[in-house]
Amino acid sequence: MNTILAVDDHPIVLEGLKKYLEKNGYNVLTASTPREAVNLAANVPAIDTYVIDMALQEPSDGLELAKTLRERDIRRPTVIYTMHEELWNIRAMEMAEVEGIVLKGDDLAELLQAIRMVEKGKSYRSPRYNSRYSSIMKSEGILSTLDTKVLELISAGNSSRDIAKELFISEKAVEYHRSNILRKLNSRTMNEAVIRAMHLGILK
Amino acid sequence: MSFPSNHLIILITILTIAMGCARKDKVSESEEQALFERVNYLGAEGRYDDAVSLSDSILDSGLQLSDSVKAYIMIERNVALMNAGKVDAAAAYADTLAAFGRERHIAEAVSNAYQIKGVALRREGRFDEAVETYSQGLKVSEEAGDVEMEQSFYDLLAIVYGQSKRPKEAEKFSVKAIELARQLNDSNAVISSVSTLGSILATDGRNEELISMLRSYAPYAEGAVPLLKIKYLTPLFHALIKTDSLQQAAEAIAEARAITAMLPPEHQASIAVEYADALLAGRTGDFSRQWRLYSHIDSLGVPGSLESETLHDRAICLHSLGRYKEASDMERKAFEALDSIRSSESQRQLSEFYVKYDTLQKELEIQKLHNQRMLWISIAAGLALLTAIFIITAIGARRRIRIRHELERNRDYLRGLEQERARMGRELHDNIAGRLLGMQFQLDSLSHEETVSKLSEIGRDVRRLSHELMPPEFQYASLTQLLTDFMADFNVTHRQCHLILTDEGSFDWNSVDNSVAMELYRMVQEGVNNALRHANPTEIRIILDGSDKYELTIENDLNNVDTPVIGESDLKTLRARAKVINSEISASSNAGFFSLHITQK
Numbered sequence: 018m019n020t021i022l023a024v025d026d027h028p029i030v031l032e033g034l035k036k037y038l039e040k041n042g043y044n045v046l047t048a049s050t051p052r053e054a055v056n057l058a059a060n061v062p063a064i065d066t067y068v069i070d071m072a073l074q075e076p077s078d079g080l081e082l083a084k085t086l087r088e089r090d091i092r093r094p095t096v097i098y099t100m101h102e103e104l105w106n107i108r109a110m111e112m113a114e115v116e117g118i119v120l121k122g123d124d125l126a127e128l129l130q131a132i133r134m135v136e137k138g139k140s141y142r143s144p145r146y147n148s149r150y151s152s153i154m155k156s157e158g159i160l161s162t163l164d165t166k167v168l169e170l171i172s173a174g175n176s177s178r179d180i181a182k183e184l185f186i187s188e189k190a191v192e193y194h195r196s197n198i199l200r201k202l203n204s205r206t207m208n209e210a211v212i213r214a215m216h217l218g219i220l221k
Numbered sequence: 222m223s224f225p226s227n228h229l230i231i232l233i234t235i236l237t238i239a240m241g242c243a244r245k246d247k248v249s250e251s252e253e254q255a256l257f258e259r260v261n262y263l264g265a266e267g268r269y270d271d272a273v274s275l276s277d278s279i280l281d282s283g284l285q286l287s288d289s290v291k292a293y294i295m296i297e298r299n300v301a302l303m304n305a306g307k308v309d310a311a312a313a314y315a316d317t318l319a320a321f322g323r324e325r326h327i328a329e330a331v332s333n334a335y336q337i338k339g340v341a342l343r344r345e346g347r348f349d350e351a352v353e354t355y356s357q358g359l360k361v362s363e364e365a366g367d368v369e370m371e372q373s374f375y376d377l378l379a380i381v382y383g384q385s386k387r388p389k390e391a392e393k394f395s396v397k398a399i400e401l402a403r404q405l406n407d408s409n410a411v412i413s414s415v416s417t418l419g420s421i422l423a424t425d426g427r428n429e430e431l432i433s434m435l436r437s438y439a440p441y442a443e444g445a446v447p448l449l450k451i452k453y454l455t456p457l458f459h460a461l462i463k464t465d466s467l468q469q470a471a472e473a474i475a476e477a478r479a480i481t482a483m484l485p486p487e488h489q490a491s492i493a494v495e496y497a498d499a500l501l502a503g504r505t506g507d508f509s510r511q512w513r514l515y516s517h518i519d520s521l522g523v524p525g526s527l528e529s530e531t532l533h534d535r536a537i538c539l540h541s542l543g544r545y546k547e548a549s550d551m552e553r554k555a556f557e558a559l560d561s562i563r564s565s566e567s568q569r570q571l572s573e574f575y576v577k578y579d580t581l582q583k584e585l586e587i588q589k590l591h592n593q594r595m596l597w598i599s600i601a602a603g604l605a606l607l608t609a610i611f612i613i614t615a616i617g618a619r620r621r622i623r624i625r626h627e628l629e630r631n632r633d634y635l636r637g638l639e640q641e642r643a644r645m646g647r648e649l650h651d652n653i654a655g656r657l658l659g660m661q662f663q664l665d666s667l668s669h670e671e672t673v674s675k676l677s678e679i680g681r682d683v684r685r686l687s688h689e690l691m692p693p694e695f696q697y698a699s700l701t702q703l704l705t706d707f708m709a710d711f712n713v714t715h716r717q718c719h720l721i722l723t724d725e726g727s728f729d730w731n732s733v734d735n736s737v738a739m740e741l742y743r744m745v746q747e748g749v750n751n752a753l754r755h756a757n758p759t760e761i762r763i764i765l766d767g768s769d770k771y772e773l774t775i776e777n778d779l780n781n782v783d784t785p786v787i788g789e790s791d792l793k794t795l796r797a798r799a800k801v802i803n804s805e806i807s808a809s810s811n812a813g814f815f816s817l818h819i820t821q822k
Contacts, residue, residue: 100680103688104706108697122677122684153706154698159724159765217705218712221719 019136020044020063022093024054024082025070034068034098041129050074051082058091066132071099071106080113087114094135098128107150117141148216151203156213158201165219167194172211172220251635253290254628260297261621269305273298292322292330293624299337300617303610312341328365329620332358332374333613339377340609348385355381369619372401372410373612379417380605383424391421408444409615412453413608415441419456420601428460435460447480448611451490452604454480458497462504474498487521489603496531496600503534508541637794641747644754645686653683685714693742699731700738704745704763711749720749721762728767737802741773741819744798744806748775748817751791756780756815770821771804779813787815 021043025031028049035045046061048054051073058064067086071079083095096117097110110118117131120143127143134141142150160168163184170180177191184191195207204210214220256279263272276298280291295318302311315334322330335358342351355378362370375398382391395418402410415438422431435457442453454477461470474497481491495518502511515535532554540548656679660667667675688710693703704722711720724730733741745763752761758777766772787808799806799819806819 100684100687101691102684103691103693104703105694105697109694112697122681149706149709153702153709156702156705159701159705159722161725162723162764165721165723217709218720219708219722 018042018044019065020046020061021066021068021132022046022048022054022057022061022064023068024048024051024073024079025098026050026072026074027070030070037125038068038129038132043132051077051085054082055085055089055091058086058093059089064093066136067093067095068098068128068132069095071097071101071110080109080115083113083115094138096128096131096135096141102149104149104153107146108154110146111150111154118146119143120146151213153217155203156201156217157203160198160201160214160219164194164197164201167191168198168210168214169220171195171198171207172214250287253286254631256284256286257290257293257297257624258628260294261624264297264301264304264617265621267304269301272301273305276301288325288327292318292325292327295321296330296333296617296620299333300613303337303340303613308337308341308344311337315341328361328367329370331361332365332367332370333616335361336373336377336609336613336616339381340606340613343381343384343609344606348381351381352378352385368401368405369407369410369616372398372405372407372414373616375401376410376414376417376612377609379414379421380608383417383421384602384605386424388421388425392418395421408441409446409449411438411441412445412449413612416449416452416456417605417608419453419460420604423456423460424601428463431456431460432464432466446615447483448490448607450480451477451494452608455490455493455497455600455604458501462497462501465504467501467505470497470501474501489607492518492521493600493604499534499538503538503541506541508538511538512542631797633793633797636790637747637797640790640794641750644750645690648682648686653679653686681714685710689746693739695735695738700733700742701730701765703738703742704765707742707745707749708763715753718753718758719760721760722765723762724765726766726768726772728765728769728771730765730771733771740798740802741771744795744817744819745773745775747791747795747798751787751817752777752815755787767821771819772821773819774816776814776816779810779815787817 019042021038023031023034023038023045024047025034026049031047031049035047038045046057046064048057054067054069058067067083069079069082073079073082077085079097079099083097086092086095094117095115096119097113097115098119098121099106099110100121102120102122116135117140119128119131119141123143123145131141131143163186166184167180170183175183177188177195180186180191181188198210199205199207202210202213204213211220260272260276260279263269263275276294279286279294280298286294295314299311299314299318302308302314315337319331319334319338322328322332322334335354339351339354339358342348342354355374359371359374359378362368362374375394379391379393379395379398382388382394395414398414399411399418402414415435419431419435422428422434435453438453442450445453454473458470458473458477461467461473474494477494478498481488481494484491495514499511499514499518502508502514512535515531515538518531532551536548536551539545539551656675660672660675660679664672695703698706701724708720708722711718730738749761749763752758752775756777757780759780761775761777764774764776766774792806792808795806795817803822804819805822806817808815808817810816
């Protein structure tokens with residue numbers, strides 16, 4: 018039976034997490050502060066995985082704790098589990114060297130999936146996290162009104178010629194907008210761009 | 222027992238503040254502002270002693286004030302001492318103020334201390350030390366990048382060099398002071414510095430140059446405060462008299478009289494104008510009027526030094542009126558007032574006076590030149606002291622106005638934050654808490670799936686609220702990414718309204734400072750929330766535009782709503798935010814659409 022160290026400063030969440038993971042066959046140790054977590058990690062070599070909440074109380078947050086554990090040579094596969102879905106937190110998590118990232122708004126099964134994947138030495142990002150990261154953090158700019166209209170017409174299956182006629186612009190101009198769309202939405206194909214635009218709510 | 226009402230007010234103020242602060246270890250920002258505003262109010266109302274007493278009570282109370290507010294209160298105390306005529310006390314306190322300013326790195330406090338110290342030194346005739354003090358002040362102002370303060374130090378240095386008879390340096394600093402004042406586009410500062418240069422040129426006898434220079438700054442004088450206008454006119458009418466432009470001199474004096482009519486007759490500026498008028502009357506041969514003017518000046522109790530130096534003019538006047546005996550008595554007084562060498566010389570002249578009155582004119586002319594020079598120096602010294610006090614008061618007033626505006630802006634800003642908090646509080650109470658309570662009642666009847674689904678919905682709304690409250694961290698995400706995220710999140714959570722974000726211009730939105738980006742982001746949040754609250758729109762557009770400067774528009778349809786599309790207080794908050802980032806905001810509604818337009822100034 019694998020052992021998990023779960024770190025969260027909300028007692029109710031920690032208790033719920035412990036019960037859920039135990040129900041799924043794990044031995045769970047819990048810590049509510051970074052200091053407690055470091056102590057446990059240093060003294061219990063049997064720990065296989067860390068599941069850490071991103072927003073712990075001062076002096077350090079979950080990402081800092083993961084870094085401290087790495088630096089003290091007690092590194093284990095780590096899953097960051099957070100309700101902080103703000104874009105800047107997503108970027109901060111992406112920059113941290115952690116194996117798994119799951120948002121608390123995700124289904125609980127995602128957490129289990131993440132733990133299993135990181136145990137196997139793989140990295141894991143929950144689909145919702147991935148969608149936000151790739152749709153927004155990788156976007157290169159904001160579409161103009163005309164870019165958006167061209168994209169709408171493309172998503173409705175219109176050809177460049179149809180679009181040119183519809184919008185009273187040249188086909189060359191349509192091509193220009195196509196390349197704008199691909200660049201700004203950081204997409205390789207128009208299909209990919211349409212999917213990203215739907216994730217962002219640009220297209221209904 | 223009667224208790225003075227002023228003291229009662231101060232006692233109540235301190236008690237109120239003390240009661241408010243006793244509950245906490247540290248004074249809140251708004252309490253600090255209230256304390257400062259009270260001291261500032263007393264100073265602005267001319268209740269200098271009260272301002273000093275209240276400052277002392279606050280500073281000695283042990284309240285934990287922020288360094289900047291403490292420094293402002295100390296400055297107000299020092300300005301009040303100065304305005305109350307307690308120059309020595311102000312100079313002594315200037316050392317405390319300077320030490321505090323240096324320790325806490327508050328340049329304004331250090332500069333103010335140097336100004337007051339300089340005035341005290343000049344009053345004692347210690348001009349070299351005053352120059353050194355002002356030079357240190359100038360250095361502090363330059364390092365702090367405070368151009369207003371820098372300008373006033375250049376002006377003060379010009380005045381002190383003028384007083385210590387170093388016209389070259391005085392002229393150099395005066396020209397620099399004028400240049401900076403013009404950069405600041407501050408009429409009062411320009412006229413103060415121009416008048417200083419005028420006095421320097423007058424002492425040098427460069428009257429034609431002086432007149433032409435002063436005339437060229439006439440438009441600035443129109444916008445200057447009355448006291449400075451007198452300072453501007455004084456060298457002008459004296460120079461006009463000296464160059465025999467008597468009609469123009471009369472006009473300038475009449476202009477000055479219109480201003481001094483508002484001042485007490487014993488005011489130094491009023492007396493300077495009376496003397497000039499008397500001088501003009503003498504030059505135009507109207508000796509009766511000249512004598513009336515002198516009598517009027519004497520009735521006001523003119524300072525002794527001035528009296529002795531104008532006795533000679535009075536003697537000439539009496540002589541011209543044929544009152545020879547009185548003229549010779551007056552001349553004797555004039556000579557007695559001179560130094561011993563000149564006095565012995567005068568004895569010889571006096572003996573001739575009794576036998577040959579008709580030779581008096583020639584000798585008097587010689588002496589007149591000396592006396593006029595002395596009169597000039599006295600008037601210049603008096604006006605210089607007045608100017609120094611005025612500069613300090615004017616800087617204080619400017620700062621007070623600036624701080625008041627800043628406080629008003631802060632209040633609008635804070636009011637906006639409070640409204641946002643109230644909105645979120647309502648949402649937490651009415652939406653989240655209400656739904657949780659509902660769930661509590663239904664727990665027995667809900668299936669497991671329904672419970673999980675409802676909890677997830679509530680969790681999503683809580684996350685959205687906490688997301689709105691979080692300050693964005695721009696080191697991890699750019700403004701355009703945050704706006705894109707805002708759009709994506711909005712479109713997931715608001716099914717009835719579509720939010721569209723477009724960029725129509727070439728402005729690089731990711732190049733703006735983090736503080737500007739933060740305010741723009743908050744304005745978008747507030748603008749969109751405002752649209753949802755007031756208009757029930759089906760579509761909201763955030764339009765980014767601009768090339769060198771940014772333009773941002775938040776536009777929504779009104780969906781047949783005829784109620785106000787934005788509350789006055791909401792707009793006030795947005796204006797306060799716009800002002801903080803040097804932008805303007807306008808609101809308009811037209812053809813079923815409402816828009817907020819933000820432009821960089």
